Amino acid sequence: MALTVDPGEQRLTIAADTTLDGRGLLTIAPSFFGVDIPASNVVVRNTTFRGPGVGRNLKTEAEGGVLPPWAPNRHSNCATPTLTSEIFGCAVQIQIRGGAKNVWIDHNTFTRCGDICISAYAANDNSGRPDMITVSNNIFRGSFFAANFGASARGPTPPPPGHATLYGNLFDHVFRRQPGAGDSDLHVFNNYWRGFGGATYPDAPVAGCNKGFGPEVTAQAEMLLEANVAEAGLCTEAVQNQPFNPRVGMARGYGKVRAVGNLGLKSATITGSDTLDFTPPYPYRLLPVNQVKEAVLLHAGAPQRR
Numbered sequence: 001m002a003l004t005v006d007p008g009e010q011r012l013t014i015a016a017d018t019t020l021d022g023r024g025l026l027t028i029a030p031s032f033f034g035v036d037i038p039a040s041n042v043v044v045r046n047t048t049f050r051g052p053g054v055g056r057n058l059k060t061e062a063e064g065g066v067l068p069p070w071a072p073n074r075h076s077n078c079a080t081p082t083l084t085s086e087i088f089g090c091a092v093q094i095q096i097r098g099g100a101k102n103v104w105i106d107h108n109t110f111t112r113c114g115d116i117c118i119s120a121y122a123a124n125d126n127s128g129r130p131d132m133i134t135v136s137n138n139i140f141r142g143s144f145f146a147a148n149f150g151a152s153a154r155g156p157t158p159p160p161p162g163h164a165t166l167y168g169n170l171f172d173h174v175f176r177r178q179p180g181a182g183d184s185d186l187h188v189f190n191n192y193w194r195g196f197g198g199a200t201y202p203d204a205p206v207a208g209c210n211k212g213f214g215p216e217v218t219a220q221a222e223m224l225l226e227a228n229v230a231e232a233g234l235c236t237e238a239v240q241n242q243p244f245n246p247r248v249g250m251a252r253g254y255g256k257v258r259a260v261g262n263l264g265l266k267s268a269t270i271t272g273s274d275t276l277d278f279t280p281p282y283p284y285r286l287l288p289v290n291q292v293k294e295a296v297l298l299h300a301g302a303p304q305r306r
Contacts, residue, residue, distance in 0.1 A: 011036035022047030024303030052078040052114030053091025090114035099128025116145035124152035139301035150182035181221035189226040192296040217255030219244035
């Protein structure tokens with residue numbers, strides 16, 4: 001029997017050495033946070049995640065702490081956002097944090113995520129940083145952000161880079177960060193983008209590309225893009241390479257991008273070198289680029305069962 005869960009004021013915290021398998025029957029529709037992964041050796045698969053939440057007023061550390069999570073944020077527009085400021089306090093479907101390692105997010109469907117579908121983030125609290133994350137065969141559809149891998153800008157020096165691999169995913173009308181990387185090393189191969197940059201965000205028309213983009217690299221991050229397919233729509237650039245100059249914290253400059261054997265990734269102006277300092281530490285085999293679209297459409301996402 002199908003089941004829909006809203007954690008409400010809580011989060012579904014996954015313990016170490018645990019697999020959450022929704023078997024195509026579980027939908028997590030959080031008002032705020034969905035799945036929380038602070039521990040290692042975790043698998044989340046075959047689950048549908050659906051936002052967008054209703055907007056919580058979360059004050060930043062610089063503003064004097066955190067308000068109760070259920071306090072409303074009058075600036076939020078979780079259902080039909082067009083500005084980054086409007087998703088602050090909206091739903092986060094999966095949060096990977098602390099020293100979590102060996103996390104596999106596989107064959108899930110994310111729709112209208114609110115703030116972001118997957119956040120892997122190292123906070124400035126000495127709790128460590130997420131590492132060795134695999135995101136495979138998922139669908140990201142109609143969302144503002146898809147996935148971000150980064151670290152807090154408040155620390156005096158960034159932690160060692162985290163590592164993530166993304167393959168076999170469908171990014172369908174996502175506005176930005178598909179994926180985004182800051183102070184992380186990402187290997188992105190055999191993925192398929194369509195409606196690049198979110199030319200029409202669900203229920204809210206976006207004028208043209210409206211500065212939407214796909215993969216984003218900043219703050220000393222590095223990204224290797226191999227044998228991916230993109231149908232960019234109205235956007236003229238597929239990859240966003242920009243400096244990281246926060247209002248609070250340290251400027252960390254541009255990230256690095258190397259793109260090899262992709263189809264439909266339009267040229268972007270990349271500042272800096274495309275020579276990366278990392279190479280994937282594992283054996284892998286690339287699917288020929290002319291087979292990627294068909295394979296992703298056939299295999300990505302949670303199974304549909306009732």
